[in-house]
Amino acid sequence: MGPRLRAAGLALPLVAFVSVTFLGPMVNLLTKSFYDPEVADALPETMSALRDWDGQGTPSDEAFAATAREFVAAREERTLGRTANRVNRVVSGMRSTIMGDSREMAEAAAVAEDAGVEMGGAFWRETMIGIDARWGGPEPWRALRAAGQRLTARHYLKALDFERAPDGGYQRAPEAWRIYVPLFWRTFLVSLGVTLLCLVIGYPVAHMIANSPPKRANVLLLLVLLPFWTSLLVRTTSWIVLLQNQGIVNDFLVAIGLIGDDGRIAMIYNMTGTFVAMTHVLLPFLVLPLYSVMRAIPPAYMNAAVSLGATPFQALRRVYWPQTLPGVGAGCLLTFILAIGYYITPALVGGQSGQLISNMIAYHVQTSLNWGLAAALAALLLGGVTLLYVVYDRLVGIDRIGLG
Amino acid sequence: MKSSGAIVLSVIVVAGCRLAADPPPGSAPGSDAGERSITAVSYGGSYARACVKGYHESFTEETGVRVDLADFQGGLAQVRAQVEAGVVHWDVVDLSVAETVNGCDEGVLELIDPSILPAGPGGELPEDDFLPEMNTECGVGNLLFSSIFAYNREILTGPPPTRLADFFDLERFPGRRGMRRSPEANLEMALMADGVPKERVYDVLSTPEGLERVFRKLDTIKDRVVWWDTSAQAPQLLADGEVLMTTAANGRIFNAQVLEGQPFVIVWDGQVLNRGQLAIVAGTPRLEDALRFVEHAARSESMAGVGRYIAYSPARYSAEKLIDRHFETGTEMWPHMPTNPANMKNYLMTDWQWWADHGDEMLERFTAWLAR
Numbered sequence: 034m035g036p037r038l039r040a041a042g043l044a045l046p047l048v049a050f051v052s053v054t055f056l057g058p059m060v061n062l063l064t065k066s067f068y069d070p071e072v073a074d075a076l077p078e079t080m081s082a083l084r085d086w087d088g089q090g091t092p093s094d095e096a097f098a099a100t101a102r103e104f105v106a107a108r109e110e111r112t113l114g115r116t117a118n119r120v121n122r123v124v125s126g127m128r129s130t131i132m133g134d135s136r137e138m139a140e141a142a143a144v145a146e147d148a149g150v151e152m153g154g155a156f157w158r159e160t161m162i163g164i165d166a167r168w169g170g171p172e173p174w175r176a177l178r179a180a181g182q183r184l185t186a187r188h189y190l191k192a193l194d195f196e197r198a199p200d201g202g203y204q205r206a207p208e209a210w211r212i213y214v215p216l217f218w219r220t221f222l223v224s225l226g227v228t229l230l231c232l233v234i235g236y237p238v239a240h241m242i243a244n245s246p247p248k249r250a251n252v253l254l255l256l257v258l259l260p261f262w263t264s265l266l267v268r269t270t271s272w273i274v275l276l277q278n279q280g281i282v283n284d285f286l287v288a289i290g291l292i293g294d295d296g297r298i299a300m301i302y303n304m305t306g307t308f309v310a311m312t313h314v315l316l317p318f319l320v321l322p323l324y325s326v327m328r329a330i331p332p333a334y335m336n337a338a339v340s341l342g343a344t345p346f347q348a349l350r351r352v353y354w355p356q357t358l359p360g361v362g363a364g365c366l367l368t369f370i371l372a373i374g375y376y377i378t379p380a381l382v383g384g385q386s387g388q389l390i391s392n393m394i395a396y397h398v399q400t401s402l403n404w405g406l407a408a409a410l411a412a413l414l415l416g417g418v419t420l421l422y423v424v425y426d427r428l429v430g431i432d433r434i435g436l437g
Numbered sequence: 438m439k440s441s442g443a444i445v446l447s448v449i450v451v452a453g454c455r456l457a458a459d460p461p462p463g464s465a466p467g468s469d470a471g472e473r474s475i476t477a478v479s480y481g482g483s484y485a486r487a488c489v490k491g492y493h494e495s496f497t498e499e500t501g502v503r504v505d506l507a508d509f510q511g512g513l514a515q516v517r518a519q520v521e522a523g524v525v526h527w528d529v530v531d532l533s534v535a536e537t538v539n540g541c542d543e544g545v546l547e548l549i550d551p552s553i554l555p556a557g558p559g560g561e562l563p564e565d566d567f568l569p570e571m572n573t574e575c576g577v578g579n580l581l582f583s584s585i586f587a588y589n590r591e592i593l594t595g596p597p598p599t600r601l602a603d604f605f606d607l608e609r610f611p612g613r614r615g616m617r618r619s620p621e622a623n624l625e626m627a628l629m630a631d632g633v634p635k636e637r638v639y640d641v642l643s644t645p646e647g648l649e650r651v652f653r654k655l656d657t658i659k660d661r662v663v664w665w666d667t668s669a670q671a672p673q674l675l676a677d678g679e680v681l682m683t684t685a686a687n688g689r690i691f692n693a694q695v696l697e698g699q700p701f702v703i704v705w706d707g708q709v710l711n712r713g714q715l716a717i718v719a720g721t722p723r724l725e726d727a728l729r730f731v732e733h734a735a736r737s738e739s740m741a742g743v744g745r746y747i748a749y750s751p752a753r754y755s756a757e758k759l760i761d762r763h764f765e766t767g768t769e770m771w772p773h774m775p776t777n778p779a780n781m782k783n784y785l786m787t788d789w790q791w792w793a794d795h796g797d798e799m800l801e802r803f804t805a806w807l808a809r
Contacts, residue, residue: 108542129798
């Protein structure tokens, strides 16, 4: 066995670990964004009866009979609720249609059976339209057929605020339902803002630490790292204590008479809260790479620039700043990518206006259990970050990133 | 350089924090193999405490089966997830009737044979003794709770709000409002405050124009609302002066008033009553103990036990008679109960069938509205 192979062998536990705990679940989840067999599996006869329907008017009698049979059977087995939930995600309102109507369909089936009536396609067409006139139009059937597609783009359409038009094309969702694209924008802008804020605050700090005598630098570095080692939740909730209406900052402002008691500033449960808390939490991610790059810049360069006649500002701009660019790039990229995926902090201090796209992904994973949509949103986010990375690589060059 | 090591280390630490903040659901710490136990899930805080004192302890005493507590914030999401994954940690869950009916339709809850329901202390038959519509195929009624709104007398010092419409009146009562991040009760309250008679609330909600109207009403206060997720947050927001008024589950405000001495006042006008049930997660390996637990909880003494700790009305008439004073403070309980006639001058009973059919759509619509 060659030394290279042996070295690769040593990495095997890591590869296995990453595959099992990271790559596998990720591929699995991303698959859900375009593959959704649940309704197709639950209503196979309905789907095959709807396959030849042209999408206009009503489908064949066989489709009515198959749908009724499968609804009533699934209701009996208590699996229809689940299927109805899935269809409801394609067309809102279908859950109550299916659950409510199937209740009456089951009753009609029982009555017909007692009376010895044959339950064929014509019988069910009449019965279903009698129960709910909507079955006499194309909408619920289109919803059923769309939900029954195994391979589907609907999660991506929804994630981009588009929907299927009645003619089969695509159109933008009604205004009241357009939420994801604005959220993507908000997330992007907040992440950018937080990153810039971190840079403005972090740059002088990193500079100071890098140019302090070692003893003091260690203490300062510890001050940067100390909050870093504190739980994210503790730090975020501390901001609630500080910024809330009756919090320390507002109390102080009232005490010194800057604002009146009834003019307390809303600094939390809104975008301000998200900005402040995220900047605080992410600051070390910018300071540390910057610091390590700045440490490697000999002070002699700045001295040389000044002795050659540059003003301190010129020296900073033309000599020092360009040398710190790898650190700036690394820190900003790290901060930005972390910021774009943030959700605990906005969830706690963001109120409603401070929620980001990750909060929506978390909502669809944990609450609505619409994993297909969550996966589509996550895939778009991942795609966006990858795109940024590529752009960054083209513009700046990824090899110019330095972590010291 | 040392610092790159520090970065790697810090990233690991941060990642670790995230994992630590999210423990696997239902993992019971320190459960040993020999001891039997079940996991009962409810809303935590003062309500969970009332359940422990009210009937969990007596259940363990009687059967030797330990009851582990888990918290959630309502909804079927975790139940669905556990059943779908085939890993059931939870056994008995506190749900509203609409949720139980949905869970039953989806097969994620066990059917409960009504014959397990015990008779009352005076031999009252369960079918006569339970309040109307308390029991369903998968759910056994345990209490009635109410969504009300409340204010803090120390902060709202002017003329007090007395009607539901005052909650939406930013002109007379300028200030932030706390509301639960959920369509339930909020939609009904908004419509009633907008002048819809309570008998017509669900008819109006069933029409597209009615829905438009609800969200237009909610729009009028939207940018002044602080949304809360856990029931315990509501009294906290009120105590901190973060909001001028908040909607809340009435028991939480009661707890703050009586146990913490907070100067909170409940406005009962337009209260939205709802039925709470216990349900069993489908496929639990501890079904037998879970059924015994539900049977125990359905006894009048158990319901009265809860009612002596927190102001939620029991689901049985015979239990009402057993409730008098708070077990610890000696406070008279009935003035605080949502079903006290004095508090029911203008109330709405939640239509569980409507919510069972429309709950998912309303949640979707509400979430879209919130995100805009």
